[in-house]
Amino acid sequence: MALGQSGEIVYVPLSRGDMGYPPQLTKIIDLFAALPxxxxxxxxxAYSEQAKKHEPRPGETFSLEDxxxxxxxxxxxxxxxxxxxxxxxxFRITLGEKVQTLTKAMTSxxxxxxxxxxxxxxxxxxxDFVPQIVGGQLVRIRSQTVYYVLxxxxxxxxxxxDRLRAAA
Amino acid sequence: xxxxxxxxxxxxxxxxWLAAHLDEPGQRIVESxxxxxxxxxxxxxxxxHIDWRADLQDALVRDYIDPAAFxxxxxxxxxxxxxTCIFYGDKSNWWACYALWAFRLFGHTKVKILxxxxxxxxxxxRALTKEKPKPARAEYxxxxxRKDAEIRAFFDxxxxxxxxxxxxxxxxxxxxxxxDKTHMPEYPQEGVLRGxxxxxxxxxxxxxAVNDDGTFKERKELEAIxxxxxxxxxxxxxxxxxxxxxxxxxxxxxxxxxxGYSNVRNYDGSWTEWGNRxxxxxxx
Numbered sequence: 001m002a003l004g005q006s007g008e009i010v011y012v013p014l015s016r017g018d019m020g021y022p023p024q025l026t027k028i029i030d031l032f033a034a035l036p037x038x039x040x041x042x043x044x045x046a047y048s049e050q051a052k053k054h055e056p057r058p059g060e061t062f063s064l065e066d067x068x069x070x071x072x073x074x075x076x077x078x079x080x081x082x083x084x085x086x087x088x089x090x091f092r093i094t095l096g097e098k099v100q101t102l103t104k105a106m107t108s109x110x111x112x113x114x115x116x117x118x119x120x121x122x123x124x125x126x127x128d129f130v131p132q133i134v135g136g137q138l139v140r141i142r143s144q145t146v147y148y149v150l151x152x153x154x155x156x157x158x159x160x161x162d163r164l165r166a167a168a
Numbered sequence: 169x170x171x172x173x174x175x176x177x178x179x180x181x182x183x184x185w186l187a188a189h190l191d192e193p194g195q196r197i198v199e200s201x202x203x204x205x206x207x208x209x210x211x212x213x214x215x216x217h218i219d220w221r222a223d224l225q226d227a228l229v230r231d232y233i234d235p236a237a238f239x240x241x242x243x244x245x246x247x248x249x250x251x252t253c254i255f256y257g258d259k260s261n262w263w264a265c266y267a268l269w270a271f272r273l274f275g276h277t278k279v280k281i282l283x284x285x286x287x288x289x290x291x292x293x294r295a296l297t298k299e300k301p302k303p304a305r306a307e308y309x310x311x312x313x314r315k316d317a318e319i320r321a322f323f324d325x326x327x328x329x330x331x332x333x334x335x336x337x338x339x340x341x342x343x344x345x346x347x348d349k350t351h352m353p354e355y356p357q358e359g360v361l362r363g364x365x366x367x368x369x370x371x372x373x374x375x376x377a378v379n380d381d382g383t384f385k386e387r388k389e390l391e392a393i394x395x396x397x398x399x400x401x402x403x404x405x406x407x408x409x410x411x412x413x414x415x416x417x418x419x420x421x422x423x424x425x426x427x428g429y430s431n432v433r434n435y436d437g438s439w440t441e442w443g444n445r446x447x448x449x450x451x452x
Contacts, residue, residue: 101205
């Protein structure tokens with residue numbers, strides 16, 4: 001973030017080299033950062049409509065499943081983590097029907113953007129890219145749930161890492 | 169008992185009625201939601217979107233827009249002084265009632281609520297569209313004033329009200345009222361320093377006024393909750409509050425239009441102001 005000429009807060013596009021976001025997520029961030037507000041909304045809607053595609057598929061098994069309804073979200077969210085043989089993570093997520101549209105959109109973006117990361121990469125990733133994707137007008141006190149899915153994904157990674165450490 | 173038993177039955181329209189009158193001349197359907205992108209995912213054909221924060225609140229002062237800005241919101245949405253605005257939205261019409269209340273602040277009295285709101289419309293499988301209407305710009309004269317004194321209470325009003333032990337309704341959840349929680353369930357934001365309620369307030373969670381499908385309860389049931397349960401008398405000076413004024417707009421609507429109380433104000437500063445305010449007394 002930086003201050004604009006009239007003192008307003010502007011979001012400066014991040015450099016992937018500086019911030020180290022995963023390549024897939026960086027592409028999405030760069031796309032949204034370049035879009036005017038109205039097109040951001042249209043793209044967020046498009047991503048939200050893809051959320052169901054990131055649900056678990058029949059027969060899939062997971063390294064860790066975390067399904068719960070807690071205070072930070074309006075409905076149940078299930079996070080299903082797979083860590084493949086090379087240590088890369090893959091997420092599936094289920095969302096209750098009362099979950100807000102922005103949360104659905106962030107689910108699609110993060111399932112795509114974090115696919116193939118390592119556990120540590122997910123855990124260390126800052127969340128300051130979110131306003132660039134969502135846009136200043138849509139980040140509200142009551143819309144902090146845009147951060148919720150990322151928090152849950154990190155939580156799943158942390159539990160998985162701790163289990164590994166405990167088993168070692 | 170039918171809807172006509174309400175004090176002002178004309179302020180409610182049913183989903184059946186609206187579906188048959190989407191293109192009624194002289195009306196504008198207005199969606200107002202908590203979910204900031206919900207309108208964009210699909211809305212009632214012809215509905216415009218009025219956002220509680222971007223359109224109705226001042227960007228720099230915790231206050232509502234001024235009369236000139238309100239006239240502009242109406243003009244660009246094709247609303248004239250004579251247009252009947254039918255509000256609906258998510259969350260059992262919290263924000264629809266909030267927008268309606270804000271319109272009333274500017275003296276726009278031709279207002280209605282879609283009973284059951286967006287959820288009922290969607291569950292009934294009724295038409296939704298992503299096509300945004302492009303209403304012709306309307307002429308809306310700038311209101312002479314924002315009529316805060318009539319239906320809005322400020323901190324000082326509410327403090328005096330509390331000291332005088334006049335009727336006051338806290339529409340938040342029982343856990344917020346008791347101070348066990350400092351946030352509404354599922355909304356841990358909008359922090360406050362202290363939990364509890366305004367001295368003298370009675371706890372009547374907003375949800376008591378609605379059925380499972382989001383429609384308003386019958387008048388007899390509402391009277392049992394408010395008139396008998398809170399001992400509200402005709403002509404009473406009543407204040408309702410919640411955390412930021414949206415749930416209490418819902419209760420304000422019930423008391424004003426469905427039960428006919430003529431002197432109800434919404435304290436929109438609500439608990440996010442009172443619970444943080446230096447030297448504001450609270451009870452637990």
